[in-house]
Amino acid sequence: MTLAPGTYAFGPADATLTVHTRKGGAAAKAGHDLTIEVTDWSATLTLADDPAASALELTADANSLTVREGHGGMMALGDEETASIEQSMRDEVLKGTPIAYRSSRVAANGDDTLHVDGELELNGRRAPVAFDLSVADGRLRGAATVTQTAFGMKPYSALFGTLKVLDDVRVEVDAALPQGDTDG
Amino acid sequence: MVELDHAFATGPDTWATITDLERVIPCVEGGRVIEAVSPQEAKAEIVVKMGAMSMTFTGTVEIVERDDDAQRAVLKVKSREKGGQGFANADVTFTLNGDGGQLHTAAQITGKAASMGEGVVQSVLDALIKDFTGKLATA
Numbered sequence: 001m002t003l004a005p006g007t008y009a010f011g012p013a014d015a016t017l018t019v020h021t022r023k024g025g026a027a028a029k030a031g032h033d034l035t036i037e038v039t040d041w042s043a044t045l046t047l048a049d050d051p052a053a054s055a056l057e058l059t060a061d062a063n064s065l066t067v068r069e070g071h072g073g074m075m076a077l078g079d080e081e082t083a084s085i086e087q088s089m090r091d092e093v094l095k096g097t098p099i100a101y102r103s104s105r106v107a108a109n110g111d112d113t114l115h116v117d118g119e120l121e122l123n124g125r126r127a128p129v130a131f132d133l134s135v136a137d138g139r140l141r142g143a144a145t146v147t148q149t150a151f152g153m154k155p156y157s158a159l160f161g162t163l164k165v166l167d168d169v170r171v172e173v174d175a176a177l178p179q180g181d182t183d184g
Numbered sequence: 185m186v187e188l189d190h191a192f193a194t195g196p197d198t199w200a201t202i203t204d205l206e207r208v209i210p211c212v213e214g215g216r217v218i219e220a221v222s223p224q225e226a227k228a229e230i231v232v233k234m235g236a237m238s239m240t241f242t243g244t245v246e247i248v249e250r251d252d253d254a255q256r257a258v259l260k261v262k263s264r265e266k267g268g269q270g271f272a273n274a275d276v277t278f279t280l281n282g283d284g285g286q287l288h289t290a291a292q293i294t295g296k297a298a299s300m301g302e303g304v305v306q307s308v309l310d311a312l313i314k315d316f317t318g319k320l321a322t323a
Contacts, residue, residue, distance in 0.1 A: 026307035029300045030234045073237070074296055081236035088236070158235040160213070160311030162304075 002111050003135050008045040008178065010140075015175030017041050019065065022169075023072065027162040032070035032077055034085070040064035041099075043173075045140075047106070047114075054106035056116050062094035093156055097124050112136060122151040133173075140175045186306050190287045192317035194280055199255050201323045202278050205245055208259075211319040213312065218242070224250075230263070232297075232312075239297060240266040248275075255280035270295015285320075289313060 017038040023031035041060035048054050067085050070077035077085075090096065103118035112135045120129040131144035145168050148155050157164035201207045205226040209215045214231040221227060221244075229242040243263030250257045261274040274291040293305050 027234070027300060027304050029304060030237065032235075074234075074299065075237060077236070084236040156235070158233055159308050160315050162308050162311050163234055 003047055003114070003140070003177070005047045005049055008047070008140075009042065010045070010173075010175045011042045012039055015043075015140075015173060017060065018068070018172050018174075020170040020172065022166045023163065024166045025157070025159075025162045025164045027159050029072070030074055030159065031163045031165075032073040034067055034071075035069040036065050036089070037068050038064055039066050043101075045106075051105070051107050054103075056101070056103040056106055056118065058101040060099040062096050062099050063090050065089050065094070088156065093153065094123070097122070101129065116142075120146065120151075122146070123153045125151045127151055135177070138177050138179070140177055141173065143170055143172045145169070146171055186289075186291045186293070186302060186309060188289045188291075188306065188310055188313060190289075190310075190313050190317055192285050192287060193321045194285045195321050195323075197323070198285065198320055199252075199280055201320060202257055202259075202280075203247065203250060203252075205247065207323060208320070209245060211323050212316050213319075223247075228263075229266075232308075239268070241272050242266055243271075265295050265297070268295050270297060272297065285317075287313065287317060 019036040019038065021034045021036065023033055038060045041058065041064070043056065043058035046053070046055045065086065067077070067082045098121055100121040101118055103116050105117040107115050109115045109132065114133040115130070116133060117128070117130045119126045127150040129144050129146060131142050133140055133142035148167050148169065155165045155167050201211070206217050206220055209217050209226060209228050212230055214233060216229060218227040218229055225244060225246045228245050229240055232239045232241070241263035243261065246260045248258050248260045256277070256279045259276045259278070261272070261276065263273065264271045270293070272291065272293045274289055277288040279286045289309065291309060298305060
């Protein structure tokens, strides 16, 4: 399946943007691996015949991260714990700072993959983040690794540092492509 | 039974802090005095935060041995997990000398906390004690 040249807009209505964290440290058993959904974001993918004219831009609201799942841990996550995690993300980790991605290069890699290079703004800093987007079954999917310390962020820790969120978090996007805009 | 030994820095007031339950208990992160029963005994609780989760232990802290000349004291902690079946007991022995202090902890922990395994309990306790002794020096 090939993505036809054009402009594609994505957001929570037709796509999901999720953040996956993993736990670490000596007391990792006490913590949870989390799936967090960004519920307020928008992205625009512009594909042109000339790759230099192709671009991807994304902005997300740091206050819109919502915990969807928690795996592992000694106890299941309840509503109170979920609310506490969301508050910690807002107040201690992201602090309402802008989240924005702007590509520097979008290149086709075969018929069904786009390779994207660019910069992510997070926690008031910018750092390069690259990833692949694949087109299959009418959907656009991709995953990127974001290293928190590369953006000056201190990964969240508790229990005197024996329970921590690992530095690398995985960000995934899964978007429905508009019908008729692809040749698949 | 988990046994741990720590050396720590002392300040001019450390002995007075250790032997004053209303001062020493808040030096434990999440610890507070609920009621001072006597100068030797206090009802207390500690809330151990594990990120979003937390466990609360309530019980007593008692000074069972105290030698002012040798600057040696033993504090006995007996606590139960609030809303659970577990308990956390410990004998904590402080010995101060001119250069600093030694702390020996012998702890027995059961219930949910212990279900993480002895290695995990030991790591968390070790980190908690290091945090505690750091606060003790400046309390």
